Amino acid sequence: MKKTKIIVTLILVFLMLMMFLLYILYRNNIFRRKINNFLESKNEELNIAKEKAEEASKLKTQFISTISHELRTPLYGVVGITNMLSDEHKELANSPHLNSLKFSARYLLSLVNDLLQINKIEENKVVLEHVTMNVADEINMVSNSLSFIATRNNNKVITEIDPTIPEFLVGDKIRLSQILMNLVSNALKFTQNGEVKIKAGLDRKENSLCYIKFEVIDTGMGIAEKDLGKIFDKFVQIDRKEDDYQGAGLGLSIVKKLVKLFGSEIFVKSQEGKGTAFDFTIAFDSDSSKVNEIINNIPVDLSNAQIYKVLVVEDNKINQMVTRKIMEKSNFKTLIVDDGYAAIEALSKEPFDVVLMDINMPLINGFETTKLIRKKGLTIPIIALTAFAKDEISEEAFEAGMNDVLIKPFEPTKLIYSIEMLVKRKND
Numbered sequence: 112m113k114k115t116k117i118i119v120t121l122i123l124v125f126l127m128l129m130m131f132l133l134y135i136l137y138r139n140n141i142f143r144r145k146i147n148n149f150l151e152s153k154n155e156e157l158n159i160a161k162e163k164a165e166e167a168s169k170l171k172t173q174f175i176s177t178i179s180h181e182l183r184t185p186l187y188g189v190v191g192i193t194n195m196l197s198d199e200h201k202e203l204a205n206s207p208h209l210n211s212l213k214f215s216a217r218y219l220l221s222l223v224n225d226l227l228q229i230n231k232i233e234e235n236k237v238v239l240e241h242v243t244m245n246v247a248d249e250i251n252m253v254s255n256s257l258s259f260i261a262t263r264n265n266n267k268v269i270t271e272i273d274p275t276i277p278e279f280l281v282g283d284k285i286r287l288s289q290i291l292m293n294l295v296s297n298a299l300k301f302t303q304n305g306e307v308k309i310k311a312g313l314d315r316k317e318n319s320l321c322y323i324k325f326e327v328i329d330t331g332m333g334i335a336e337k338d339l340g341k342i343f344d345k346f347v348q349i350d351r352k353e354d355d356y357q358g359a360g361l362g363l364s365i366v367k368k369l370v371k372l373f374g375s376e377i378f379v380k381s382q383e384g385k386g387t388a389f390d391f392t393i394a395f396d397s398d399s400s401k402v403n404e405i406i407n408n409i410p411v412d413l414s415n416a417q418i419y420k421v422l423v424v425e426d427n428k429i430n431q432m433v434t435r436k437i438m439e440k441s442n443f444k445t446l447i448v449d450d451g452y453a454a455i456e457a458l459s460k461e462p463f464d465v466v467l468m469d470i471n472m473p474l475i476n477g478f479e480t481t482k483l484i485r486k487k488g489l490t491i492p493i494i495a496l497t498a499f500a501k502d503e504i505s506e507e508a509f510e511a512g513m514n515d516v517l518i519k520p521f522e523p524t525k526l527i528y529s530i531e532m533l534v535k536r537k538n539d
């Protein structure tokens with residue numbers, strides 16, 4: 112009896128333990144399911160948030176590029192017409208109003224371009240080009256084009272170029288001069304009655320790579336120690352006091368990003384009241400076979416300027432006027448049509464040497480018009496004149512059969528050069 116009692120008690124205890132364990136398992140299971148559901152819903156939320164963030168970033172890029180495009184088109188008109196006014200009315204050459212208009216339009220344009228560029232670099236859309244360049248030429252070009260600011264602040268610009276730097280190097284000269292332009296124009300803006308030195312020296316050579324050290328040194332107001340870490344940030348301007356100062360605080364941020372694109376880093380040293388020195392080192396290829404190949408591919412004969420017949424396809428009346436003016440200045444004959452269909456009709460009626468084609472047009476856009484022209488077997492050079500950023504449309508333009516892309520507002524000489532080059536190439 113006693114034994115049986117013990118066994119029954121043991122079984123009962125065992126059963127209760129089992130039940131307790133079962134209960135715990137059941138609770139655990141419910142808890143796990145709850146956690147799982149919670150995690151799943153959080154995951155879902157995270158995914159939605161991620162998609163929203165990606166969408167927002169895409170929208171931001173699209174927004175900036177659309178706004179810049181929309182701003183550039185009318186600015187092309189403003190800059191062009193201002194130039195026309197000062198060309199046609201010589202008596203207005205000294206008008207402060209006209210000069211302010213010119214200045215403001217240019218400033219707005221450079222701001223739009225800066226914004227677009229920052230956006231491009233941040234989106235990793237800027238690809239460095241490989242062209243032949245001469246370091247001394249680039250530096251002299253920068254120094255010459257800024258001579259106006261230099262005289263305004265009574266500054267002397269000194270260039271020091273190491274003679275051991277090879278004459279021709281391969282690299283992206285436009286981006287290099289953009290970096291130097293920003294640094295030198297800052298140096299000239301923040302220095303009065305002083306000196307700005309632009310130095311380039313051969314730091315070292317590794318195989319065919321030449322490491323060139325660039326320095327921009329001024330004797331200006333300098334930057335306080337506490338601000339040195341901030342100046343490369345976007346929209347940063349330190350203690351802005353001068354009224355006539357122009358800038359949006361984007362220059363150094365662009366410089367830093369461009370130098371990084373070259374695989375390098377920019378350094379700054381400064382002492383308040385004494386001056387500021389920026390330096391960076393960039394590697395350029397000096398392989399002579401590459402240099403020769405690029406040089407051989409540059410058409411240089413622009414000597415016997417001819418009178419070409421140009422078909423301009425453009426819907427914006429102001430832009431029509433500006434482009435016509437540029438063409439007339441080079442003695443080119445122009446016919447202007449408002450849309451792509453009219454262009455195709457004009458081409459079937461009389462011969463032209465070149466077509467200047469806007470991209471954004473009602474009825475049929477520039478790409479489609481070009482495709483139709485090519486379908487007809489016409490090989491006439493077609494140059495896209497557009498307010499879109501170049502890398503945004505280049506691929507589509509060339510695929511459609513266009514031969515070159517120029518961004519409005521462009522240097523008139525660039526357009527003339529492109530026309531001459533393409534027409535000559537076609538006739539060769």
Ligand code: ADP
Pocket residue numbers: 297298299301329331332333334342343347348349350357358359360361362363364387
């Ligand atoms: P911005 O020139 O439009 O103000 P930047 O990004 O080029 O914008 O420069 C940011 C700030 O760095 C300037 O506002 C100025 O305070 C300071 N800075 C840049 N270069 C110099 C310089 N050479 N000397 C003194 N201060 C400078």
